[in-house]
Amino acid sequence: VAMTRLLLVALLPIIVACGPDYDPWFDGYCFRSISASSYADAQKTCDYDGTFVTSIHSEEENKQLRDLAAAGDFFIGLSCDDHNNFVWDDGSNLTYTNFKDGSLSCSSIPSGSRFVAQSDLTWTVGSASQAICRQLARTIDTCDEFELYDALRHSACVRLFKKAQTWDDAEAMCISHNAHLASIHDANFNSYVRRTAISSNFLDGVHIGFKYNTSAGGETYSWTDGSASDYSSWASKMPNHNLGDCIAMETGFITGEWVNFDCSSSLPFMCLKEKSSIPVKHQNSGCPRLNEYSSGDTVYSPSFPHAPGVESCDYMLLGGSGTSKITITLETFETNKCCDSLQIISGLVGHDVVQTLSGSYASGTQFTINSNSARLHWESKSGVNVRGWQIKMEAH
Numbered sequence: 031v032a033m034t035r036l037l038l039v040a041l042l043p044i045i046v047a048c049g050p051d052y053d054p055w056f057d058g059y060c061f062r063s064i065s066a067s068s069y070a071d072a073q074k075t076c077d078y079d080g081t082f083v084t085s086i087h088s089e090e091e092n093k094q095l096r097d098l099a100a101a102g103d104f105f106i107g108l109s110c111d112d113h114n115n116f117v118w119d120d121g122s123n124l125t126y127t128n129f130k131d132g133s134l135s136c137s138s139i140p141s142g143s144r145f146v147a148q149s150d151l152t153w154t155v156g157s158a159s160q161a162i163c164r165q166l167a168r169t170i171d172t173c174d175e176f177e178l179y180d181a182l183r184h185s186a187c188v189r190l191f192k193k194a195q196t197w198d199d200a201e202a203m204c205i206s207h208n209a210h211l212a213s214i215h216d217a218n219f220n221s222y223v224r225r226t227a228i229s230s231n232f233l234d235g236v237h238i239g240f241k242y243n244t245s246a247g248g249e250t251y252s253w254t255d256g257s258a259s260d261y262s263s264w265a266s267k268m269p270n271h272n273l274g275d276c277i278a279m280e281t282g283f284i285t286g287e288w289v290n291f292d293c294s295s296s297l298p299f300m301c302l303k304e305k306s307s308i309p310v311k312h313q314n315s316g317c318p319r320l321n322e323y324s325s326g327d328t329v330y331s332p333s334f335p336h337a338p339g340v341e342s343c344d345y346m347l348l349g350g351s352g353t354s355k356i357t358i359t360l361e362t363f364e365t366n367k368c369c370d371s372l373q374i375i376s377g378l379v380g381h382d383v384v385q386t387l388s389g390s391y392a393s394g395t396q397f398t399i400n401s402n403s404a405r406l407h408w409e410s411k412s413g414v415n416v417r418g419w420q421i422k423m424e425a426h
Contacts (some may be wrong), residue, residue, distance in 0.1 A: 211239030
């Protein structure tokens with residue numbers, strides 16, 4: 031008989047594809063529901079995240095996004111171009127529409143009109159107080175929502191954030207993405223940061239992760255990620271911490287050179303993180319033929335780390351004699367929140383559900399059950415464009 035369970039969640043950095051506040055809601059795409067006073071406001075919020083006001087490409091996706099949004103209409107990223115064609119803001123193809131007026135055309139509506147999805151699932155010209163941001167899907171790569179900087183000496187994942195922040199707030203944003211403000215270790219990457227900033231028309235400088243540090247004594251500068259200070263690109267008469275403890279890269283007049291400045295100044299910034307590691311042990315499709323697991327075993331979703339597909343699978347976790355608890359550690363967990371779920375059930379009989387997991391969880395999140403046995407029930411009705419899950423079991 032199942033004993034009373036204890037639930038423990040470890041809050042560690044998320045290392046899956048979706049950024050903070052986003053979930054893989056449907057078909058592996060990441061979505062976030064936001065408040066917006068206008069379409070321009072919605073577009074600005076999504077743009078700051080590096081995402082787009084959502085496009086919709088199927089009847090099922092239309093239904094699922096209706097469930098994600100709060101009650102009432104929400105903006106969608108549809109508009110008309112200069113040639114009176116319907117277009118999505120994210121550049122994707124128009125493969126599905128659901129206009130309330132089936133005869134609606136771009137030539138019949140005012141220029142600059144925006145579209146909303148209504149509670150009855152139809153679309154019409156209008157206004158709303160909310161929107162959904164959509165993060166474009168990615169393949170199973172090593173950078174998730176960042177971009178890969180691939181060089182001979184070093185490869186890493188980088189992302190330029192457009193919303194100006196103070197140095198401390200910028201570093202906090204990077205940390206929320208399991209990253210740090212960019213550290214620079216050679217002229218090639220220094221030039222890359224400069225070119226990337228200029229291409230986005232950021233000509234007033236960008237934050238980098240170098241900062242004056244007095245804790246070690248003396249005049250010491252260090253990178254926030256702890257890497258070695260083995261390269262510099264100081265401007266003339268720099269460094270000078272009397273001008274400020276934080277370091278920015280100039281991108282306008284003296285491009286690519288570093289200057290001290292006040293840490294409270296707000297600038298765009300670049301985050302950098304190491305490439306994530308995806309296990310090389312690929313799983314077969316379908317439910318496992320042997321579904322009993324003991325302490326130290328790793329349990330996988332079907333086809334991991336590829337999309338698990340539509341499946342319904344059960345797994346038994348057996349602690350053995352002399353044990354009284356089972357700890358489950360999520361090493362990877364990424365499913366479609368709309369349609370896929372994993373139940374953790376205490377004991378081998380009954381239905382004492384400890385937790386139902388869906389969407390994405392931090393790597394290292396733990397659940398401890400006060401029983402020497404447990405079950406996992408995996409139900410996937412979508413299972414596409416996500417990695418699935420990898421779980422470590424330990425008995426105590």
